[in-house]
Amino acid sequence: MSEEKQSSGTIRKLLPTETDRLRDHLLRLDQSSRRMRFAHAVSDGFIEDYAARMNDMGSIVHGYFVDGEVRAAAELRKLGDRWGDDAEAAFSVEEAYQDHGIGTELMGRVIRSARNRSIHHLYMSCLAENSKMQSIARKYEAELKFEYGEVVGEIIPQSANYISILAEAVEDRMGYMLAVLDLSKRLTRAA
Numbered sequence: 075m076s077e078e079k080q081s082s083g084t085i086r087k088l089l090p091t092e093t094d095r096l097r098d099h100l101l102r103l104d105q106s107s108r109r110m111r112f113a114h115a116v117s118d119g120f121i122e123d124y125a126a127r128m129n130d131m132g133s134i135v136h137g138y139f140v141d142g143e144v145r146a147a148a149e150l151r152k153l154g155d156r157w158g159d160d161a162e163a164a165f166s167v168e169e170a171y172q173d174h175g176i177g178t179e180l181m182g183r184v185i186r187s188a189r190n191r192s193i194h195h196l197y198m199s200c201l202a203e204n205s206k207m208q209s210i211a212r213k214y215e216a217e218l219k220f221e222y223g224e225v226v227g228e229i230i231p232q233s234a235n236y237i238s239i240l241a242e243a244v245e246d247r248m249g250y251m252l253a254v255l256d257l258s259k260r261l262t263r264a265a
Contacts, residue, residue: 084252097121098144107166108121109201111166131151146171165207181210181213182214196228196231207225
């Protein structure tokens with residue numbers, strides 16, 4: 075990815091009305107990236123159903139946007155019916171955008187979101203061959219355990235503080251403004 079492409083991207087949370095953007099991103103993943111994301115081959119129908127249930131699952135999804143399209147996504151998903159001590163993180167980055175630090179940046183956002191929701195154990199699981207995901211997890215001092223062809227990483231986020239809560243609130247406000255500007259651009263193009 076060129077520096078110009080990388081610098082033109084922005085990270086923000088997806089709004090509840092943007093499940094189609096997550097779906098489109100996941101559908102653009104090549105077969106290998108889909109397998110790495112879901113730990114097995116998945117169909118287009120599976121992805122459509124998965125993205126449609128984003129809000130039902132109570133996920134917080136951070137997206138990396140380039141020209142209005144989600145090119146990478148990181149999900150923080152509660153385990154159970156409500157936010158508790160444990161949560162799960164999952165990531166996907168389209169092939170052209172891999173190896174440029176986007177996954178690492180998204181991981182930082184997910185960890186802070188977990189921290190601000192009093193999550194004590196953040197889990198990630200990936201295939202044993204997914205060295206990129208394991209590398210990102212190690213950057214955040216995850217404890218990695220190899221189990222039956224998969225790697226399970228555990229991160230223990232720090233407790234929330236004023237700075238972490240304020241940083242997320244400011245980013246949320248900026249993200250909302252960016253979403254409104256993007257919607258305005260899309261409506262102008264459609265007119």
